[in-house]
Amino acid sequence: MNGFMGRSWAWARIGVLALLWGSTFLWIELALEALTPVQATCGRCVLGAATLLAACLGTGRKLPRDRAVWGRIAVAAFFCNALPFAMFSIGQQSIDSGGAGVLNATTPLWSLLIGVITGAERSLRPSRLGGLLLGFAGVVLIFAPWRAAEPGGWGALAVVVAAAGYAVGFTFMSHFLVGRGIPTLSLSAAQLVAATALTVPTLPAGGLRPVDIGPGTLTAVVILGVVATGVTFHLTYRNIAAEGATNTATVGYLLPVVSVALGVVVLDEDFGLRSAIGMAVVLAGVGLTRRQGRAPAPVREETAGDRAVHGGLPRHGLSRHGLSRQERDVRQ
Template sequence: MQGGMNGNWTGVRIGALALLWGSTFLWIELALEALTPVQVTLSRCVIGAVTLLVACRCAGHRLPRGRSIWGRIAVAAFFCNALPFAMFSVGQRSIDSGVAGVLNATTPLWAVLIGVVTGMERGLRPLRLGGLLTGYAGVVLILAPWKAAESGGSGIAAVALAAASYAIGFAYMGRHLVGTGIPTISLSAAQLVVATALTAVTVPFGGLEPVDVSARTLIVVLVLGVVATAATFHLTYRNIAAEGATNTATLGYLLPVVSVALGVVVLGEDFNVRLGVGMAVVLVGVAVTRSRRGETPLGVAERQPTTQG
C-alpha cells in the first residue's frame, strides 16, 4: 500500500515537473521580446534564488555550511543553471520555443553516456535501451534535421550545449550533493544564489542595455523566475534524490510535448502531422524507459538521501 502511495506521488511530481519545465521555453521566448539573453538569465536566477531563500527560511532550514560543500555547489550551479540558462536564452533568439524543448530532450542521451563513462550506470538493459532509442527517434521526427537549414544553426548549437550541460549537472548533483544529509531546499537555494553570482559576471556583455519595463514583461519575468526556475529546479532536485540523475534526465523526453503544444497554442508556432506523430513516439519511449519490469532501476544512487526537505 505504501509503495503504491509513493508511486502515485512520484507520478504527480513527474507530471508537475514536466509541465513546469516544459513551459520554461515559452516564458523565455516571451521574456526575450523585451530583454537581452543576459538580462533574461540574470533575472530568472535572481528571482529564483530569492524565492527559494524565502522557502528555505519558512521551512526552518539554513543554507549549507563549509567551503567544500560550497565548492561542489558552485560546480553544479555552473553546469545545471548558469550555463544552460544562458544558452537557452541565446539559442531562442533564432529558434522557436518548441524546437528548444525538443532539443532539450537530448538530455537523457547525454545523461546515459555520462553515467556509463563515470560508472553511475551499471549497464543498459535491453528494455531501457529500447525506450531511449524510441524516445530519441521521436525527438528526431519532431526536430526534422533534414530541415535544419530552415532554423538557426547557432541557436540549435546553443540549446544542444544547454542539454548536454544539464546532463553533466544532474550527474554531478546525484553523485556529490544528493545524499549528503542536507535538505534539497537548502541545496537548491544555495545553488541558485551561486548561479546568480556566476551570471552577474556576464552583465557587461549584454546586460546593461536599456529596458522598457511593462506590466507584461514584469509578469513574464516573475513567472519565469518563481515558477519555471525556483519551483522547477527544486522539484528537479527532489526527483534526483528520489530516482537518480539519469531517471530525472529522462523527463526531458516529455518536454517536447509540452513545449511544442504551448508554442502552437500561445505563440502560433508551426504544428503538423509529423510533430503529432513525433510527440506520440516520445511518449511511448518515456513509458518504456521508465518501465521497471524485471529490471533494477538505473541511475538511482546507491546512497539514498537522509533528508529531502
C-alpha cells in the first residue's frame, strides 16, 4: 500500500510539475512584450529566489554553509537556471511558446546521451538507441535547417541548448547535491540565489533599458518568477531527489501538450503540420528511450545473518526507520 501511495504521489508531482513547467513558455512570451531577454532572465531568478528564501524563513530551513557545497550549487545554477533561462528568453523572440515547449521535450534525450557518454548508461539497447536517433530526427524536422531563411532557426537552436542545459543540470544535481542530508528546499533556494548572482552581471548587455510595463505584463512577470520559477524549481528538486534525474526529465512527455495548448488558446499561435509531425517524432523517440528491459531478478530476502553482517541495518542505504537518505531529504 505504501508503495502504491508513493507512486501515486510521484505521478501527482510529475503532473503538477508538467502543468506549471509547461505554462512557463506562455509567461515568458508575455513577459517579453515589455522586457528584454536579459531583464526577463534576471527578473525570474530574483523573484524565484525571493519566493524560496521566504519559504525557508517560514519553515525554519537554513541555506547551506559549506563552501564546497556552494561551489557545486553554482555549477548546477549555471546549467539548470542561468543558461536555460537566458536561452529560452532569447529563443522565444523568434519562435512561439508552443514550439519552445516542443523543443524542450528533448531534455530526456540529452539525459540519455549524457548517460552514454559518462558511462552511467552501461548498456544501450537497440530500442533506446533507435529512440535517441528518432528523437533527434524530430528536432531536425522542427528546426528545419533547410529553411535557413526563416528567422526562427536560431531561436530553435537556443531552445535546444536550453534543453541540453537542463539535462546536464539534472544529472549534476542528482549526483552531487541531492541525497546528502541537505533539505531540498534549502538546495533549491540556494541554487536560485546562485543563479541570480550569475545573471545580474549580464544586465549591462541589454538589461538596463527603461521598462514600460502594464498591469497584465507585470502579472505575467510575477507568475513567471514566483510560480513558474520558484515553485516549479523546488518541485523539480524534490522530484530529482525522489525519482532521479532521468525520470524527472520525462516530464517532457507532457510539456509540449501544455505549452502548445496554451499557445494556441491564449496567444492564438499557429501550430503547423511540420511542427506537429516533429513533436510526434520527438515524443515517439523519447518513449522508445524510456522502454524498460527485462525485469531484474528478484532480490533475495535478507536473513538474520545478513543483517548481522550489515550491523543490524537493512541494505540499499536504508536507515533504521526504513527511509533512504534521499527520501529523508525529500521529506525535509
